[in-house]
Amino acid sequence: MNPEIKSYFPILNQEINGHPLVYLDSAATSQKPTPVIEALKEYYESDNSNVHRGVHTLGNRATEKYEGAREKVQQFINARSTQEIVFLRGTTTAINLVAQSYGRANVEEGDEIVITYMEHHSNIIPWQQLAKERGAVLKYIELEEDGTISLENVRAAITDRTKIVSMVYVSNVLGTMNPVKEVAKIAHEHGAVMMVDGAQAAPHLKIDVQDLDCDFFAFSGHKMVGPTGIGVLYGKKHLLEAMEPVEFGGEMIDFVGLYDSTWKELPWKFEGGTPIIAGAVGLAAAIDFLQEIGLDEIEKHEHHMAAIAMDKMSAIEGLEIYGPKDPAKRAGIVTFNLKEVHPHDVATVLDMSGIAVRAGHHCAQPLMKWLDVTATARASFYLYNDESDIDRLVEGLRSAKEYFSDVF
Amino acid sequence: MSFNNLDQLYRQVIMDHYKTPRNKGALEQDSVNIEMNNPTCGDRIQLTLQVEDGIVKDAKFDGEGCSISMASASMMTQAVKGKDVDTALKLSGIFSDMMLGKEYDDSVDLGDIEALQGVSKFPARIKCATLAWKAMEKGVHDEEKS
Numbered sequence: 001m002n003p004e005i006k007s008y009f010p011i012l013n014q015e016i017n018g019h020p021l022v023y024l025d026s027a028a029t030s031q032k033p034t035p036v037i038e039a040l041k042e043y044y045e046s047d048n049s050n051v052h053r054g055v056h057t058l059g060n061r062a063t064e065k066y067e068g069a070r071e072k073v074q075q076f077i078n079a080r081s082t083q084e085i086v087f088l089r090g091t092t093t094a095i096n097l098v099a100q101s102y103g104r105a106n107v108e109e110g111d112e113i114v115i116t117y118m119e120h121h122s123n124i125i126p127w128q129q130l131a132k133e134r135g136a137v138l139k140y141i142e143l144e145e146d147g148t149i150s151l152e153n154v155r156a157a158i159t160d161r162t163k164i165v166s167m168v169y170v171s172n173v174l175g176t177m178n179p180v181k182e183v184a185k186i187a188h189e190h191g192a193v194m195m196v197d198g199a200q201a202a203p204h205l206k207i208d209v210q211d212l213d214c215d216f217f218a219f220s221g222h223k224m225v226g227p228t229g230i231g232v233l234y235g236k237k238h239l240l241e242a243m244e245p246v247e248f249g250g251e252m253i254d255f256v257g258l259y260d261s262t263w264k265e266l267p268w269k270f271e272g273g274t275p276i277i278a279g280a281v282g283l284a285a286a287i288d289f290l291q292e293i294g295l296d297e298i299e300k301h302e303h304h305m306a307a308i309a310m311d312k313m314s315a316i317e318g319l320e321i322y323g324p325k326d327p328a329k330r331a332g333i334v335t336f337n338l339k340e341v342h343p344h345d346v347a348t349v350l351d352m353s354g355i356a357v358r359a360g361h362h363c364a365q366p367l368m369k370w371l372d373v374t375a376t377a378r379a380s381f382y383l384y385n386d387e388s389d390i391d392r393l394v395e396g397l398r399s400a401k402e403y404f405s406d407v408f
Numbered sequence: 409m410s411f412n413n414l415d416q417l418y419r420q421v422i423m424d425h426y427k428t429p430r431n432k433g434a435l436e437q438d439s440v441n442i443e444m445n446n447p448t449c450g451d452r453i454q455l456t457l458q459v460e461d462g463i464v465k466d467a468k469f470d471g472e473g474c475s476i477s478m479a480s481a482s483m484m485t486q487a488v489k490g491k492d493v494d495t496a497l498k499l500s501g502i503f504s505d506m507m508l509g510k511e512y513d514d515s516v517d518l519g520d521i522e523a524l525q526g527v528s529k530f531p532a533r534i535k536c537a538t539l540a541w542k543a544m545e546k547g548v549h550d551e552e553k554s
Binding site: 351359361365 | 411413414417418448449450451452472473474475476477530532533536
């Protein structure tokens with residue numbers, strides 16, 4: 001990876017608690033490069049207007065930018081058409097839309113919804129709620145000991161009663177990359193649809209929704225160097241067409257009568273209210289930035305970072321790393337615990353050294369239970385991290401260990 | 409590496425409470441039994457109190473969490489044991505002010521609790537310190553209602 005990439009991220013050029021910042025929390029949210037910040041600034045300074053109103057020039061410019069962003073996303077994930085790209089607030093909103101619209105219309109009493117133990121809360125609770133409402137059964141695919149998913153367990157969980165399978169592509173805790181393409185095939189054999197939570201995948205791997213043959217795919221802009229508040233739901237056209245909107249109001253309507261209304265065509269029927277225009281513009285700039293570097297290059301870099309981090313961190317006595325030991329099986333996420341030091345305390349000590357990591361349950365309480373821990377610390381790497389960041393982390397962890405061993 | 413700032417947070421008395429917590433466990437006879445989580449980080453406390461005639465006769469806690477949350481729970485049980493309910497709630501108010509970095513009533517003997525003052529400089533950790541106190545407050549209010 002080009003070492004100059006770091007210089008595109010102004011936020012990284014600062015000191016935290018007297019030390020140069022090392023940002024290792026990109027799985028929570030990524031930092032933003034200058035071209036994305038500039039795109040937002042330019043949009044607000046030159047083009048800001050509401051979209052799809054058509055008459056004045058600014059309105060046209062804003063609409064062109066907004067719909068241009070949709071084309072960019074379509075190409076980015078290789079969807080067949082822009083009609084399959086719905087702009088929403090983020091992955092959470094996208095999964096909720098599918099649960100509330102597709103789910104309510106298609107899941108009956110006694111039907112099954114299948115997820116896994118490694119889901120983020122946003123890919124658990126919408127299904128819990130749907131299952132409760134419909135009297136459906138929520139089933140969990142068991143994990144292997146190293147936190148991976150075997151197709152054998154997938155086959156054991158999915159039956160002809162299964163209507164929806166929803167699975168995370170890359171785990172935000174274990175960094176595991178799941179075989180979603182193969183799972184989609186199994187789901188389809190049983191007549192179920194396959195939803196993929198791509199929040200941790202889209203920033204790091206090349207996504208091809210046609211190749212995965214998933215029915216729905218959700219991701220968030222802010223985890224892939226884009227702004228917060230913009231996300232994408234991809235859905236196969238024939239599925240989205242049959243689905244009812246869940247938000248009603250301006251922007252999504254065709255004709256409004258006193259007692260009845262009709263909806264716009266795809267994808268706008270799902271985009272009630274003034275859309276997330278600046279967010280979409282920022283997301284388009286983020287995609288340009290990532291593609292310029294190359295998603296393959298980014299993925300390679302992350303495997304490399306995970307391999308080095310795991311190697312160096314394992315040398316610290318009493319440090320346990322969760323998830324697959326083989327770096328090829330994981331993205332740039334390393335979740336760990338330091339023996340006898342609570343992860344919050346680890347994170348505070350690291351913060352005092354200018355190093356930002358996440359500590360807690362990472363919005364994945366069922367997985368924490370499976371790991372038999374209440375909390376963990378997590379270092380997540382992205383394209384702007386390099387080996388010197390890992391060295392700082394390892395040094396910080398050694399200091400944390402030392403600091404707390406003095407106490408005990 | 410020197411960690412002078414950290415020493416403000418992890419005072420010796422705090423680490424002592426973390427290492428050898430006071431009043432750890434569950435009361436066999438309790439009038440208040442309350443569990444509280446910190447949903448953002450997974451800290452959990454189970455607090456049992458025995459309140460009789462408006463006095464907190466006994467208090468014990470159990471749970472999982474970081475040094476700050478567990479030390480604070482230990483200190484809290486120590487502080488409220490034997491006090492009347494009004495005093496316990498007053499202490500909780502003082503503690504809350506202390507955490508928010510406000511001026512607090514120092515006419516009351518705060519004992520070990522005062523060591524937690526440094527937490528106010530670490531905004532991300534304030535919720536760790538207040539968990540046990542919030543549990544106590546809620547428990548006492550629930551008891552009063554019943």
